[in-house]
Amino acid sequence: MPNDPSIASIARLRGEFSCPAMEAGFLQHQSAEIRSQLRRALLLCSLFYVLFGINDIALLGPERALAPVLARVCMPLLAVLGLRHASRPGASVRAPYHVASAFTLCWMASFLVVTWCRPQEVLLHGMSLAIMVIVFNIFIPNRPLAAPLLACGATLAFLAIAFHQHQETTRHLRSMAVLLVFANVFGAAAANRFARLWREQYRTQQVLTSLSMRDPLTGCYNRRHLNDALLDDEMARARRDGLDLSLILCDLDGFKAINDTHGHHAGDLVLQRFAALLQSMTREGLDTVVRYGGEEFLVILPETAPEDAAALAERMRAACAVERIAFGDIALAASASFGVAGANLAAVRTLAPHALIAAADELMYEAKRAGRNRVRARRLLPPIGMAA
Ligand SMILES: Nc1nc2c(ncn2[C@@H]2O[C@H](COP(=O)(O)OP(=O)(O)OP(=O)(O)O)[C@@H](O)[C@H]2O)c(=O)[nH]1
Structure with a gap:
């Protein structure tokens, strides 16, 4: 899923997100709702359809009605x-x-059998088909483009x-x-509009979720999200x-001096560049960078030994120390x-999560006390007598 859901576009004709990951996220998020809509639609449609079998028997007699009635009874099964x-x-x-498409196809095949067996009522069948076309498009949940195509094929047949x-x-x-x-035409237009509205609503929801989880200045996760779940989940x-x-x-070292000397805009720029540097040096989709405080960042590294994390921190320190940030005509x-x-x-x-953070915090202050611009690292061991 893109980091910024607000830029995810919806293809006008297809009625789906242009980004496959966003579309997959949408389907995943709505899967319970889609399944329940499908259950309601298939059961209701097939039961109504079977009820019309009474007409077949009344008009054709029990013997000649066998084929259409059988075709109808297949639908609930x-x-x-x-x-x-x-x-x-x-x-x-x-x-x-896939089930919606298969059901629609079989329903149409069965309907064509009924139409073939009762040719003298073709106008009534036409009216029924008009209703079915609307049902395919709007009531049975399907891909926004698949439903109109199936309805169109059925109409031509x-x-x-x-x-x-x-x-x-x-x-x-x-x-x-x-x-x-x-x-x-009406059914396809309504289906397209509904599909796009549903996705727009999902996109808005994702934007709000993202806003509540991320820091607006740096785009990193915020502390609220960290407290809500992030670290607990990773530790579990x-x-x-x-x-x-x-x-x-x-x-950041001596950050107050940057603000005091060059102003808050310069400070903000340094924060953004430092956050971008941390993000660019971590693994996408696995590591997480959190803005922990004003100029303090927490990087969560799952599946990483402290020795490897220390080596990464050293690379981050060196990269930060040599970076120069252009601010007007000065280099910060x-x-x-x-x-x-x-x-x-x-x-x-x-x-506990807070104990691990406290250990990292203590080590960070140790680095500050030792003269700043350095790394201090430690592997936490089980208390003596409890080692595995
Ligand atoms: N520009 C800017 N400044 C911020 C932001 N958040 C916090 N600060 C500033 O960050 C500064 C932090 O100052 P200190 O806690 O004294 O830290 P420091 O100057 O980096 O000193 P050491 O950490 O001891 O090296 C304060 O002046 C805050 O106002 C922000 O979002 N933007």
């Missing part, structure tokens, strides 16, 4: 099988859409049968065709999988002090 397929464990997020059997005057058939074209994962986890706590320079603490969470099972 297919619905149940499809719903089981879409909700099996491990089913893909697109499974409900139906019109081919109607004109082939020619039980009505050409004028009536033409009017019916116009009605069906209208139903298709490391403990479960018996992995190392390390933290780097770093603080800054350095930072780093505290690194880490542990194997399987060995130090009782280690």
Whole structure:
């Protein structure tokens, strides 16, 4: 998913996010809702459709009604099988859409059998199809482009049968065709609008979530998000999988002097560049950079031994020390002090998140006291007598 959801565009014709990761995130987020919509739609449609079998028997008699009634009865069975397929464990997020398409196709095939067996009511069938086209487009959840295409295909097949059997005057058939074209166009436009509105609503929700989790100046995660879940989740994962986890706590040196000498804009720029440097030196999708305080940042490094984290902190320190930031016609320079603490969470099972941060904080102040622009690191070990 993109870091900034507000820039995720929705393809006008397709009615889906242009970015595949954003679309996958949307489907994942809505999967329970899509499955429940599908359940409601398939069961309701197939039950209504079976009820119309009474008409087949009344008009054709029990013997000749066998084919259409059988075609109708298949639909609830297919619905149940499809719903089981879409909700099996491990089913893909697109499974409900595949089921919706398969159901629509079978429904249409079954409807064409009924139409073929009762040619004298072609106008009534045309009206039914107009309603079905709207149902395909709006009521059965499907990919925004798949539903109109299926509806269109069904309409063409139906019109081919109607004109082939020619039980009505050409004028009536033409009017019916116009009605069906209208139903298709209206249904497709409504489906597209609904798909885009649904995605716009999701995008707004993602923007708000991102705003509540990130610091607006640097784009790093904020402390609220850290407290809410971030570190607890990572530590729980490391403990479960018996992995190392390390933290780097770093603080710009003499930052107050930059503000006092060059103003807050210069200070803000230094903060942004330092955050960008930390982010560029960490692994995307695995490590996390949090703005912990004013000019203090916390880097969470899952699956990383403290020794490796210390080496990374040293590279960060060196990169920061040589960087020059252009501010008007002056070049700003800054350095930072780093505290690194880490542990194997399987060995130090009782280690709490705040204790790991406190250890990194203590080491960072040790680096400050030792003269700044340096790294201090330590591996936390289990208390004596509790070693694994
Ligand atoms: N420009 C800017 N300054 C900030 C921001 N947040 C905090 N500060 C400033 O950061 C400064 C931190 O000062 P100190 O805590 O004395 O730290 P320092 O000057 O870096 O000193 P040492 O950490 O001991 O090296 C304060 O002047 C804050 O006003 C911010 O978002 N933008």
